[in-house]
Amino acid sequence: MNQTVRPERRVLAQRVTLAHGGGGKAMRDLIEDVFTSVFAPPGMEDQARLMDASLLEPGAELAFTTDSFVVSPMEFPGGDIGTISVCGTVNDLAVGGARPLWLSAAFIIEEGVEITTLRQIAASMQKSALEAGVRIVTGDTKVVGKGSGDGVFVTTAGIGVIPPGRRMLAESVRPGDIALVSGVLGDHGAAILAARGDMDLTSDIRSDCQPLNHLIEAVLTAVPDIRAARDATRGGLASALNEVAYAAGVGIEITEADLPLRQEVRGICEILGLDPLYLANEGTLVLFVPPDQAVSALAAMKSVPAGRGARVIGKAVTAHPGTVIMKTVLGGARIVDMLVGEQLPRIC
Amino acid sequence: MCLGIPGRIVTIADASRKLAIVEVMGVKRQVNVACILKDDELIESLVGAWSLIHVGFAMSRINEQEAAMTLDVLRQLGEAQEEIEAMRATERMMAVAL
Amino acid sequence: MNYTDEFRDPVAARGVLAAIERVVDEIGATKDKPLHIMEICGGHTHAIFRYGLDKLTPPGLEFIHGPGCPVCVLPMSRIDECVDIAERPNVIMTTFGDAMRVPGRRKSMMQAKADGADIRMVYSQLDALELARRNPGKEVVFFGLGFETTTPSTALTILQAHADRQSNFSIFCNHITVPPPIKALLDDPYMVLDGFVGPGHVSMVIGIRPYDFIARDYKKPIVVAGFEPLDLLQSVLMVLEQIRDGRAEVENQYARVVPDEGNPVSIAACNEVYQPRPSFEWRGLGEIDASGLRIRDKYAAFDAEVKFEIGYGTGPRFTGEQDGCRCGDVMTGRIKPHACPQFGKGCTPEMPLGALMVSSEGACAAYYQYGGLRLEAVE
Numbered sequence: 001m002n003q004t005v006r007p008e009r010r011v012l013a014q015r016v017t018l019a020h021g022g023g024g025k026a027m028r029d030l031i032e033d034v035f036t037s038v039f040a041p042p043g044m045e046d047q048a049r050l051m052d053a054s055l056l057e058p059g060a061e062l063a064f065t066t067d068s069f070v071v072s073p074m075e076f077p078g079g080d081i082g083t084i085s086v087c088g089t090v091n092d093l094a095v096g097g098a099r100p101l102w103l104s105a106a107f108i109i110e111e112g113v114e115i116t117t118l119r120q121i122a123a124s125m126q127k128s129a130l131e132a133g134v135r136i137v138t139g140d141t142k143v144v145g146k147g148s149g150d151g152v153f154v155t156t157a158g159i160g161v162i163p164p165g166r167r168m169l170a171e172s173v174r175p176g177d178i179a180l181v182s183g184v185l186g187d188h189g190a191a192i193l194a195a196r197g198d199m200d201l202t203s204d205i206r207s208d209c210q211p212l213n214h215l216i217e218a219v220l221t222a223v224p225d226i227r228a229a230r231d232a233t234r235g236g237l238a239s240a241l242n243e244v245a246y247a248a249g250v251g252i253e254i255t256e257a258d259l260p261l262r263q264e265v266r267g268i269c270e271i272l273g274l275d276p277l278y279l280a281n282e283g284t285l286v287l288f289v290p291p292d293q294a295v296s297a298l299a300a301m302k303s304v305p306a307g308r309g310a311r312v313i314g315k316a317v318t319a320h321p322g323t324v325i326m327k328t329v330l331g332g333a334r335i336v337d338m339l340v341g342e343q344l345p346r347i348c
Numbered sequence: 349m350c351l352g353i354p355g356r357i358v359t360i361a362d363a364s365r366k367l368a369i370v371e372v373m374g375v376k377r378q379v380n381v382a383c384i385l386k387d388d389e390l391i392e393s394l395v396g397a398w399s400l401i402h403v404g405f406a407m408s409r410i411n412e413q414e415a416a417m418t419l420d421v422l423r424q425l426g427e428a429q430e431e432i433e434a435m436r437a438t439e440r441m442m443a444v445a446l
Numbered sequence: 447m448n449y450t451d452e453f454r455d456p457v458a459a460r461g462v463l464a465a466i467e468r469v470v471d472e473i474g475a476t477k478d479k480p481l482h483i484m485e486i487c488g489g490h491t492h493a494i495f496r497y498g499l500d501k502l503t504p505p506g507l508e509f510i511h512g513p514g515c516p517v518c519v520l521p522m523s524r525i526d527e528c529v530d531i532a533e534r535p536n537v538i539m540t541t542f543g544d545a546m547r548v549p550g551r552r553k554s555m556m557q558a559k560a561d562g563a564d565i566r567m568v569y570s571q572l573d574a575l576e577l578a579r580r581n582p583g584k585e586v587v588f589f590g591l592g593f594e595t596t597t598p599s600t601a602l603t604i605l606q607a608h609a610d611r612q613s614n615f616s617i618f619c620n621h622i623t624v625p626p627p628i629k630a631l632l633d634d635p636y637m638v639l640d641g642f643v644g645p646g647h648v649s650m651v652i653g654i655r656p657y658d659f660i661a662r663d664y665k666k667p668i669v670v671a672g673f674e675p676l677d678l679l680q681s682v683l684m685v686l687e688q689i690r691d692g693r694a695e696v697e698n699q700y701a702r703v704v705p706d707e708g709n710p711v712s713i714a715a716c717n718e719v720y721q722p723r724p725s726f727e728w729r730g731l732g733e734i735d736a737s738g739l740r741i742r743d744k745y746a747a748f749d750a751e752v753k754f755e756i757g758y759g760t761g762p763r764f765t766g767e768q769d770g771c772r773c774g775d776v777m778t779g780r781i782k783p784h785a786c787p788q789f790g791k792g793c794t795p796e797m798p799l800g801a802l803m804v805s806s807e808g809a810c811a812a813y814y815q816y817g818g819l820r821l822e823a824v825e
Contacts, residue, residue, distance in 0.1 A: 194375075199569045202376040257456075267373030270353045270450065271401070272569065273543075273806065330459045330675050332498020334816040340795035344543035345569060347351050347403055347596065348488055348517060348807045350489025350514075350595060350647050350673060350807070352703075354449035365606070373448065380572060382602055383711045398449060400650060400703050403542070404570025405599040407712070408650040408703050410449055415702035419452055422676050425461030432464070 009033055016113045021143025031141055034115065038122045039105070039129075039136040048137035052101055052161065059164025063098035065089060066157035074117065074151050076195035078187075078206030081154055082124030084282050087211050088233065089158040090132045094213035095229040095285070097168040097220070098160030100132060105139040105156050110149035121152060132211035134158070166220070170247035172227045175318040178294035179252065182215060182285035182301055183208065183260065183309035185237055189279030190265045199272060199345065203264045210283035215306040219287065222300035227288040231281065235339045238277040240286045241324045242338045245316075252324045254314030254336070272345035277326075277336055279343075288316065352402040354410055357381070363391045370401055381406045449702070453674030459502075462679040467504045469686040475506030482508050482638055483685055484779060486628060487593075487645035488515030488807025489673055495816040497675040503682065510779035513627050514645055516592045516620075517544045517805035518777055519728045524620055524757075525550035528589050531618060531754050532563040538581060539565045540574040541589040547804045555589075571603035571617075578607070578615035587750045590617045595647040597621040597739060598712030601719035604741070604748045618750040618757075619741050621720070624648050625656050626737035627728060631778060632664045639779075641685040643678065644670035646700040651716075653708030657696045665694040672700040719745055723758065729801065730774025773800035776809055783813040790814065 009032040011020075019026040042048060054060060069085040086103065093100040105125065109118070129136050187208040194201050212231060220226060228248075230240040237259075245252045261276055269276050283306065289297045294312060301307030324336040355370040355377075366382045368391070384399050384406045385391060399406035475481045485491055491511045494500050500509050513519055525548050532539035532555065539555070546556045546567065559565040564584075568574050571588055578586035590600045600617055607615045624645055631637050644657055649670045660668050667688035671681035681699040688695060698704055719742060726738025740758070741749040751757035771793070772786040783789050783802070793799035795814060802808035 198567065198573070200377060200573060201569075203374060264374040267375035271372055271375060271377065273351045328497045329454050330456050330497045330499070330502065332502045334496060334498045337815050341547070344546055345567060346544045346806045347542045347592065348492075348515060348544050348805065350487050350492075350645065352595070352647050352650075352673070377569075378572075380599075380602060382715075383598065383709050385711075400647070402595060402647065403599050404572050405602065407595075407598070407647070408705070408709055411702045415447075415449060415452075418680070418699070418702060422453075422455070422458040422462065422680060425465055426455065426458035427461070429461035429464045430457060433460075 011115055014115060016109050016111060016115065016118070016143055018111055018143055018145065021109070021141065027141065034118045035105075035122055035139060035141070038126050039139070041135070041137045048102065050102055050137065054099065054161040054163065057164055061162040063093050063096050063160040063162050064157070065092040066155065067092060068153060068155040070150065070153050071192065072150055073195050074121070076207055077191050079209040079282075080121060080124050081152060082121035083128050083209045085154040085156045086125045086128035086132065086134070086136075087209050087282060089156040090128075090134060090211045090213055091231040093158050093160035094211070094216045095168070095231055096162060097166035097216070098162045099217075100134045100158055100160040100213055102137045102159045103129065103134055103156050105136050105154065107139070107141045108149055108153040109141065109143050110151055111143060111146045113151055118152070121154070128211060132213055165224075168226055168228055170228045170230070170244045173244055173248040173250055173288045173316050174227070175250055175316050176291050177227055177288045177316040178291050178312055179241070179254065179314045179316065180287045180289065180294070180297060180301065180310060180312050181237070181260065182212070182287070182307045184262050184265070185232070185259060185281060185284060186265045186269070186276040186279030187262060188282040189236065190268045192280070193268060193272070201268060201271065203268065205262065205264045205268070208281055208283040210306055212283060212285050212306060215285060215301065215304050218304045218307070219297055219300045223289055223293045223297045225290055225293060226297070227290065230286045232284055232286050233282060234280050236276070236278040236280055237286065238324065238336045239338060241336065244288065245324050246322050248316065249321045250316040251318065251320035251322070252314060253317050253327065254324065255327045256329050258311055258313050260309050260311050273347070274343055274345065278339050291315075352400045352407065354398055355401040357394045357397050357399065357406070359395060360391050366391065368394060368406070370399070370406065372401065377404065379404050379406050383407050384409045450674065453672065453676040455676065458676055459679060462676065462683055463502055466507070466679065466683050466686060469683065469690050470504045470506040473506075473686065473690050477505035480506050480508040481640045481686070481689065482510050483641045483643060483682060484510040484512045484639050485643040486512040486514040486624065487648065488518065488805070489647070490643060490645070490671065490678060491515070491809055491812055492807050493673055493675060493678055495812040499675060499678060507682070507686075510639060511809040512779060513631070513728070513731065513777045514593065514624060515777070515802070515805055515807040516622060517548060518773065518801045518808050519622065519730065520545075520548060520591065520620060520801060521727045521729050522549070522551055525554065526552060527756050528618055529553060529555060529558045529563070530756060531587055531750060532558055532565050534754065536584050537564065538577060538584050538586045539563065539589065540568045540577060540586060541565065542591065543567045544805060545589055545591060547798065548801045549798060549804070571600050572606075575603055575607055575612060575615055578612050579610070582614060584614060585753075586615050588617050589620070591620045593622055593624050593645070593648050594651045597720065598651055598709070598715050601715040604719050604745055605715060607748055608745060613747065616748045616750040616753050617741065619739060621739040622726060622728070622737055623739070625659070626734045627731055628660065630731055630734055632660065632666070634778070636780065637778070639666060640689055641666055642668040643681050643685065644668045646670055646672045646677070646704060649700065649704045649708070651709050651712045654696050654698050654704065654706050661694040661696050667694050667697070669697045669699050670704055672703065730777040771800045773802045776802055783810040786810070
């Protein structure tokens with residue numbers, strides 16, 4: 001076998017310059033030293049060439065998704081833009097019942113970003129990838145002038161395989177189905193707010209960012225008939241529930257007293273006048289299961305660390321199709337609508 | 349202009365500028381305590397006090413006695429209602445049984 | 447005890463609700479001839495809808511949503527002036543989040559920010575002052591809005607800026623006071639009101655005596671209320687009991703936070719820093735005497751209207767509303783949000799015509815977001 005010994009490529013600069021995006025030696029060194037030496041993709045070509053036996057099973061489906069990540073600040077308690085760029089795409093695949101396999105990672109980097117920041121992002125991505133059991137197999141790097149970006153933007157695309165027989169679709173949800181969440185709500189959104197610094201709040205809240213594919217597999221083993229799953233990212237639990245209600249043409253009823261919330265997240269919401277239903281989550285699952293499977297689903301979730309805090313929060317109903325209604329702690333009812341624009345802190 | 353939340357003062361941050369750290373359900377923030385500091389009072393004596401917090405200012409000390417009294421009245425109304433509901437439930441059961 | 451959760455207890459709530467039902471019965475009010483109780487403060491409007499209290503109380507009781515939403519009563523011209531200042535060179539405009547989406551004639555502050563103006567949301571005026579300290583080359587302006595709950599914090603910040611000689615800091619002052627618009631409503635022959643739920647946090651500053659005129663001169667009961675659902679329900683019960691017993695008094699349900707005589711430090715700071723404007727324009731209510739505050743000449747160095755030569759007394763003012771906007775009628779309780787022809791059609795949270803659809807306390811926003819009309823349709 002022809003053993004090619006290639007010289008190691010190292011970046012010596014402290015900060016990213018336009019040269020690093022120029023397609024020449026500087027860019028090659030950056031890609032290899034910062035990214036490919038960490039991700040260890042299967043080849044050196046522009047395209048990853050891949051096969052997995054599960055793709056060939058009759059009735060299997062290829063799942064494909066993409067997402068861009070622009071979070072600011074790039075680093076926050078519990079993770080960074082690298083963590084969420086991998087977990088976000090893995091989870092987008094997993095909620096469709098897919099077993100995630102391969103990710104691509106494209107970076108748009110603003111001139112002046114520190115190389116150590118990029119190394120940290122790459123390390124976080126690889127750590128999450130290993131946790132999820134996926135490989136980052138291809139990617140791209142571009143550099144834009146100062147002011148044309150906001151630090152680092154990451155776009156990941158993911159490929160997975162949906163085994164034959166799985167059909168997890170929002171529109172499959174029927175009246176009577178039980179809604180569950182895998183853990184506390186709003187940690188990510190609250191952590192980002194606190195990390196931004198402009199409200200000058202100090203807390204121990206950490207983002208809940210984590211891959212959810214193992215959790216979903218655990219539930220599917222116990223409950224093959226999961227109707228639908230969602231990860232409640234931007235727009236929070238409220239948006240995920242509204243999407244399902246709309247797609248399935250069902251009403252959804254949830255009970256405020258059953259929603260699991262960390263005390264500190266409640267604190268941030270009380271101080272800033274925010275509604276935790278709309279805070280983003282990056283590692284929290286919303287599931288709909290047939291009523292006779294709810295107990296098994298709950299037990300299956302709790303058997304996995306990511307699902308320790310799982311709870312039943314409500315159900316789908318025939319009444320008020322497309323609308324989500326919450327029974328408040330007092331017993332009254334209010335509509336939980338889709339978020340309009342961004343949720344802003346208020347004093348009134 | 350109404351959003352205010354009770355918080356507990358946990359430490360003094362800057363006595364000369366009347367700044368303290370308040371904690372609300374585990375979240376901490378620096379607040380100005382001028383409104384709740386009496387003329388002859390030492391700022392350190394505020395540690396442990398509960399106050400209504402609005403836009404970074406401690407606006408009014410929470411009167412724990414008044415709070416307890418209000419809650420008492422509310423609880424009594426609640427308990428009285430629970431008794432009424434329990435009696436009604438028993439009556440319904442009896443009516444069915446007869 | 448965290449003084450919050452205890453006042454959300456559902457068991458106690460059932461008790462108060464049952465008592466409310468009994469008293470409404472005793473009074474003889476029904477859906478066709480309801481009692482009208484006005485909650486003055488926008489924060490109370492928000493709480494009523496958030497907890498579904500209007501649906502839990504009997505049909506013989508109708509909440510009339512009052513004008514106590516300082517964002518909702520802002521005339522469009524003030525937003526225009528604020529955007530004007532924000533768009534000047536070297537200015538950092540700071541504001542509470544509430545004001546960001548209120549439409550001006552040209553644009554909202556959110557739109558001005560998207561167009562490149564340096565507009566930042568802050569939690570506290572003190573954070574704006576800190577920004578001034580850290581950016582000596584910039585002019586930091588704070589958009590001061592709010593009723594008496596917030597006027598002391600702005601005043602104390604001005605006093606701190608004065609002590610620090612922080613010359614690159616100023617306030618665009620839109621602070622207003624609660625008693626004048628209540629009097630304007632009570633003088634309005636078309637308003638039929640049986641009682642008031644009074645603003646708890648305004649009162650922790652001014653005390654409860656400023657409301658004496660309501661009981662004494664207009665013979666209406668007013669109960670100063672806290673903001674947790676049990677506070678509101680208990681206050682409503684107290685108003686109803688007064689109506690049933692033929693009393694008209696000022697009562698304080700929120701005594702754990704509101705001292706009868708108010709907060710001396712806050713009152714002193716406000717007297718030191720502000721003086722009343724001869725009159726101030728309120729959206730929907732027109733000009734009201736002695737209802738707005740301006741910064742005294744002594745502190746003119748911190749008055750953005752002086753610094754930037756803008757605002758009252760500097761030229762012709764636009765005092766109107768967008769075409770078709772009926773914010774004024776909704777805000778004064780003359781019509782319900784869904785009776786406005788624009789509600790849900792030409793005016794939605796995504797594309798608001800007026801402040802009531804944008805402000806978190808606005809009756810229209812609350813109605814739209816939490817249910818109101820749509821809840822009635824699904825029941």
